[in-house]
Amino acid sequence: MTQAAGTAPVLAVADLDIALVQHGRRVSVVTAMSFIVEAGEAVALVGESGCGKSMTARAIAGVPPAGVAIAGSIRLAGQELTTLPPRERRRLCGRQIGFVFQEPMTSLHPTLTLGAQMVDGLRTHLGLSRRAARDRAADLLDRVGIPRGRNVLDAHVHELSGGMRQRVMIAMAISCGPRLLIADEPTTALDVTIQAQVLDLLAEMRRESQVAMLYITHDLEVVAQFCDRAIVMYAGEAVETGAATDCLAHPRHPYARGLLDAIPVLGRPDARLTPIQGQVPPLGQWPEGCRFAPRCARADAACARHPALHDGVRCWHPAGAASR
Numbered sequence: 001m002t003q004a005a006g007t008a009p010v011l012a013v014a015d016l017d018i019a020l021v022q023h024g025r026r027v028s029v030v031t032a033m034s035f036i037v038e039a040g041e042a043v044a045l046v047g048e049s050g051c052g053k054s055m056t057a058r059a060i061a062g063v064p065p066a067g068v069a070i071a072g073s074i075r076l077a078g079q080e081l082t083t084l085p086p087r088e089r090r091r092l093c094g095r096q097i098g099f100v101f102q103e104p105m106t107s108l109h110p111t112l113t114l115g116a117q118m119v120d121g122l123r124t125h126l127g128l129s130r131r132a133a134r135d136r137a138a139d140l141l142d143r144v145g146i147p148r149g150r151n152v153l154d155a156h157v158h159e160l161s162g163g164m165r166q167r168v169m170i171a172m173a174i175s176c177g178p179r180l181l182i183a184d185e186p187t188t189a190l191d192v193t194i195q196a197q198v199l200d201l202l203a204e205m206r207r208e209s210q211v212a213m214l215y216i217t218h219d220l221e222v223v224a225q226f227c228d229r230a231i232v233m234y235a236g237e238a239v240e241t242g243a244a245t246d247c248l249a250h251p252r253h254p255y256a257r258g259l260l261d262a263i264p265v266l267g268r269p270d271a272r273l274t275p276i277q278g279q280v281p282p283l284g285q286w287p288e289g290c291r292f293a294p295r296c297a298r299a300d301a302a303c304a305r306h307p308a309l310h311d312g313v314r315c316w317h318p319a320g321a322a323s324r
């Protein structure tokens, strides 16, 4: 059933499972992800490399890699996306979901000028004239910190630096005024000044247009400054969710604690960093019980059973609580 758009969250993901299907064999990549993003809210997805952040983002945006099977529910303003015919979904998502890909090179067309790619999207989705679309594209490029944006419209992607490509991707993702912006490591390739400028622009979009944002980053400083809530992922599942300030100030899951202990703390350059021992288990080799158990100092016999997400934390012995 479709919920009224006025009352439904902008994004509601429920029981999202993503699997790679190769030679008839299914390997889980993401399991049981459930979360919402409200209008004007920014939710961070954090976790080590390979935890499934980009897979989650791409499944939501309707652009998963080939050979991937998706189950569960993804609703945009109450409308179920997973059952829409592909063409209808592309149309809806192009207009209402902006997506900043982690790898700009793979999503920008190599032989078309940037102007052609931006103007095309603006004309298709907003019905602008060619001239109005070009003006808007140039203005957006200025806003993401590309000086003389109009000149860049005639360039091809290979003529730009990594940071410029990233900014063009951001400009394209916001060009149609999306309701939901999914940004996968959007500022990683940018220097700090441009990063601050882009974050200011995104904050303005949240404030003025109530854009909902799913923000993937390794940078916990950015999470603290920019995001309302955080979802910490480990081996394909959420292990801690809550207000970003709580997850960062008082992490309850040993993995979330470990992530924080592994990064420098602003204002405490002498603090000792402790990397989390071991590696994220490869796909197909997740432990049956708690997936973090082989790396967890607190693991005991109870952890041989897979913990459910309970009160925002997936752990039998979360910090600050009696064992479950």
Ligand SMILES: Nc1ncnc2c1ncn2[C@@H]1O[C@H](COP(=O)(O)OP(=O)(O)OP(=O)(O)O)[C@@H](O)[C@H]1O
Pocket (backbone or CB within 6 Å): 020, 029, 047, 048, 049, 050, 051, 052, 053, 054, 055, 056, 065, 066, 102, 283
């Ligand atoms: N196209 C693909 N084909 C096969 N496996 C893939 C593909 N893309 C990702 N994977 C695998 O799926 C898992 C999750 O990958 P994903 O890209 O979502 O990780 P991530 O959390 O975004 O990591 P990072 O921080 O490095 O971007 C990884 O094991 C990865 O190797």
Ligand code: SF4
Pocket (backbone or CB within 6 Å): 253, 254, 255, 290, 291, 292, 293, 294, 296, 297, 298, 299, 300, 302, 303, 307, 314, 315, 316, 317, 318
């Ligand atoms: S369930 Fe056990 S192994 Fe897993 S994070 Fe909690 S204490 Fe560690």
Ligand SMILES: [Mg+2]
Pocket (backbone or CB within 6 Å): 053, 054, 055, 102, 184
């Ligand atoms: Mg990724």
